[in-house]
Structures are given as structure tokens and as C-alpha cells.
Amino acid sequence: MARLHSAVELEELRAKILASRDPARPCIAVCAGAACDGMDSAAVAAAFLGEVDRQELDGKLEVRTTGCHGYCEKGPNVVVTPGDICYFEVQPADVPDIVAATLKGEVLDRLVYKDPRTGAKSVHMNEVPFYKHQTRLLIGDNPKIDPMRIDDYLAVGGYAALVKALTEMSPDQVLDEVKRANLRGRGGGGFPAGSKWETTRNAPEKTKYVIVNGHEGESAAFMDRAMLTGNPHKVLEGLIIGAYAIGAQKGFMYTRHDMPLLTKHVRAALAQAQDYGLLGENILGSGFDFNVELHFDVGIFVSGESSALMRSIEGNPPEPRPKYIRTSVSGIWDKPSNLNNVETWANVPQIISRGAEWFTSMGSKGSKGTKLISLSGHVVNSGVVEVPMGTPLRTLVFDIGGGVRDGKTLKAIHFGGAMGGAIPAHLIDAQLDFDEMSKLGAPIGAGGLLLMDEDTDMIEMARYLLDFLVNESCGKCVPCREGMQQMRHILTNLTQGKGKQGDLERLEDLAEVTGLSSLCALGKTSADPLKSMFRYFKPEYESRIPGGSGGK
């Protein structure tokens, strides 16, 4: 790989890559996302490669191993181009038939999507119900990219936004574009990324850092790893553009150590970007220098909290600190450090390429663009979903998700993992919007959406979530460490039929005090699921108290 010295050289390389590819030549994309990988999609990919070898199809048929396609419920997923023909639940034994049909330009009918109710078949991606209601701006490239090959990213227009930022825009203009796009942080807070960038940019220190938070510790959230594993260069491109706007010289990617494909892809992406000169000194001849270091979480939820994460990067235990001074002013080694989550960074290239007006044309009043959602729980079609902000939950749950499993009725929709909240089924027409969902008591969080069916015991759910948090608390501050244990204790009693008068009042007190006095978001929001359940499912709690009325 030769180092690129200018934007012109990059465009020449892109033209060369595109010229060497024939869009009419069939390509079989085998998903290796977390769920498909768990269903041994590697054996399917190996079977395809074996078939290509056996029939000597090299040059006639391409086989590509890719990141998550999205429809995880029906993995292993295979998509054949041209035509985006989707095959589901593919087994190695199906491979010869798929290859034969593909070479003839035909569709293998038995593996396409079949509607469970009507039996109607859908062949192409834009006809499959799970996909057709989505707007897949971020995740849509995944089937087109082998994450181990930077050339695949260049072939879909990758790094064009970086070229535009470095050659046509000043750092201030980049910052201004992101601010006008009203890009809000996708990691949970919904804080405007542009304002955060500006704070770090304006902080007096010369040394500044930018960080990708790819920790994704939220239970039942898997969209960030789908993004980062499947298309690491999109996230990296966003990070480099952000560093340019902020004036940072160094970046950190902080992600999970327990996903072998994730670490492999990110390592390769950083190395290839370095080889092409998209990282390092004088990037594309612009005079801008920037390097990225990779760091791993080693297994505790709280290290996804920004100040804890920064302590971890320094090599210290991940204990949060009070944020009288924000990490954007004083973070890693007390230098200004701007942290955004994977999905936030992934949004940056398209905002630069297509402009703030285009971005703000999608979404609701206060939340713009699209949002990645991990759809799971008691849902028929679980997977990674991308829809415009403002989409009604009904679309997510029924049109895309296919409703509740096993013919049961929907009881609750839960957002945001262990620190989120649950709303009852009758609020299903609420919109996917940072502010609206917060008001309802089920903030979007990072975007983990769970359905709970009619048989779900909400008290047991609250106990389970607190149990998770008790184990993940760092233990530094007393309200979090003790408050959560006491709440769990009462909830455990309730689930075991040992509830007593006054329990619910005590839970409410504990929830309030823990929320007010904990140091970081883990403790502050630890009782949020409980609060949302008191708001919507109080009678269920009251029924566990002998004497009925919840101890009046």
C-alpha cells in the first residue's frame, strides 16, 4: 500500500479501485455480525469459498465476509448483488444451490423471506418488511464492505468527507456545520456534539484529545459493535474530521476486548489508514497531524462513563470523578478531551459531505438524522435497525419488529438498558425522540429497545436490572454502592412473596436519594427503571404488599 500525499492521489486511487470492479459481476456477501457469527456463519462463508475453488469461479463470482446486515433474527444472512437478493438462515448445505442460482442470474426461492402470516415472499432487500421501513444511512453500507479492506470503504465513497473537510473547509467551518446539523450524542445523553466539540476546541490547553466510546456496556444494545465491527473506517473518518475541527493531535478508540472480530477489524482499519497516510503526519498533504491509539475495556460497565473511561485509558481503575469541570475541558491526563460514542462519530462524514440542511431535513423537531436501534426482547424480528428520528414506536415494534413473539400481547417497551425505563403498550404511538422519550420516563439511552410480553413480571425485571448494576458499580461512592443494594434487597423480598407494609415508600425514598446523591450516571439513573414502573405499573407492585394498598 502506497502512502497518499494529496486529495488528488486519493481520488486517483478510488477511480482505480472502481475501474477494477465490475458492478455486474455477482457478489455474495456473508454476514459475520455478532448473531450470525454465533450461528456459525463462518462455516457458511467457508463453504462459499470452497465452492468457488471447486468450480474455479475466481473472477466470475466474489465472496465477501461482511459486518452485520441487520436482520439478526434470521441469520446466518446472505445478500447477493446485483439486486440485493436476501437469503436467510443459510446453512453450509445450501451453498451449492445458491451458487448455481446466482451464476444463472436466478433466485433460489426456498431461502427468501416468507411472511409468517400471509406466506408472501420477498426477494430483494427493499421488499423485505424488516428492511423496507428503515432508512439505512449508517448501517446500509455494511453488506458492501469487507471490514478488513479499506479499499471497499473507498469504493463506496469513503474518506471523501475527510478530503472535503481538509481541502475545502477550515476547522471552524467544520465545527459550524456539525453545530448547525444539531447532531446530538448517540451514547445516551443526547447532548449536542457541536457544543461539546466547541468547548474542547476553546479550552486553553494546546494538547487536546478526541475519543471514540465504543464500550457499549448497555445490556441488549448491539448496534455500536455492528457499526464499528462492520464499517470501522466510517467511525474513524468521523473521528479524524472531528479532530481537525477541534484541533486535537491524538485520538483514542476505547472498545470491548471480548469480541475477537471487533478488535481484529479495528486494528486492521487503523493500520491500513496509517499505511495510506490517512493517519499520521501531514494527512493528505494538509499539514494536519493525527494519530489514534486503541484501548480496551476489561470488563466493567462503569468504564463506559466518560470520566471513568478516561481514567481507564490512563491505566488507572475506572472510577468516575465529580464533573464540576467537564472532561471536555479536563479529561485524559487533565487535557481537554472530547468523547463521543461510535454512532455519533459515524454520523460526521455524511454531515460534512451532504451538509447540515440535508441532515436536519430528517427527524423530529429536536432530534435530527437517523438512529440505530438494537431491537430485541420478546420481539419477532430482532436485529439492528436504523430509522429517522421521530419514527413512531409502532413502526419499530410492528412494521419492522413484526410484533410480539409466540402470539402474545405487548406489555411494555423498555429503552436504555439497566438505567433506562419502561412504558406501557398503550403509549406505542410515541415518537422516537430524545426529549419525548425522556419525558415519558423511558429515555432512548444508546438505543437498546426491548419488548416485554404480557407474562413479564415487572418487579422481577426491576430486581434483575438492579442486580446487574450492583455488580457493575465501582463502589467509590456510598449512595450508589449502598442504595442499590438496599433497593435490590426489598425487590428480592417482593419477588419472593415477602413484601411488607412500607416497602414501596422505602423504595421510593431510596430511589430518590440514590438518584440525587450518586457521583456518576450509573448511580444517578440506577433507579430510573423502577421510577418508570412506579409511574406506569404501580398496581402490580402494590399487589405484592400484604393488605393490598401498598402500605397506606
Next chain:
Amino acid sequence: MCEAQIDAIIEKYRGQPGSLIHALVEIQHENHWLPREVLHEVADKLDVPFAQVMQIASFYKTFSLTPKGRHEVHVCTGMTCHLRGAPKLLEKVEALTGLKPGETDTGSRFTLATGACLGSCSIAPELIVDGKHYGRMTPDKAEDVLKRYA
């Protein structure tokens, strides 16, 4: 234990106190646990107080200060796994192995672990043995899976 590999890892980070976590992660991956003498070695070579090495090694869940079994059996206890039947699965695995989460049997065959979340929620509930995922597990199927590991 593979002393040469461990020495090589420690050597790579010699004199770099900031790389403490990197070094421990690599040793954990290689050796599956962190013996006390190795931690002393890390403290000396990386120039970090031993107390700080212990603080990190005992804090993060990835690190183990006791030897592990030949096979690590992991039951995912994430939200979707929980909703889709992980408690029953865990109960069965506990009965089959005679272990509670965190324990290793006397024959060093299995170490049982729980944790959330590995992000394969669509194939919940999940059993993971030595990194290999077994999706959509039922208590009965779990028995067949564990038989494959001696």
C-alpha cells in the same frame, strides 16, 4: 503455563507504567489467570507499585487471580437472554457442572461464568464455551453441548 510468552509480553511493556492494563489483558488472554509471581514481575518491569497492580487486577472482571478450568462456560445474563430464558439455562448449567458462577471444579474441567452482554441478543439465550457461541439454547441442548468438552 507458558512462561516464555508471558516474559515476552512483560518485556514489550518494560518501563511503561501506562501500559499496565494492556500487559495484564495480554497475560490474561494467554494464561487465563494472573499468578501472584507474574504480577510481581509486572510491577518490577513496568515500574508500577505492586499495590497498584493488585488494585487493577482485582478490580476488573476480566482478570482472574485464581486458576481457571480447561473450559470456560459462560452463560449470558443480558436483558434479552434473561427475558428469553437465561435463568433456567443457568440453573441447568449449574446443576450439570455442580458450580456456581465464578467457581472452578476440582478436576479443573470447567469454570462457570456469567455476564452481560455479548450482543448476540437475537440468538438468546446463549451459552458460550471457550469463546464458541451456542445460540438459542435450551436446558436440554446445554447438556449435549457440555458433553463435548472433556
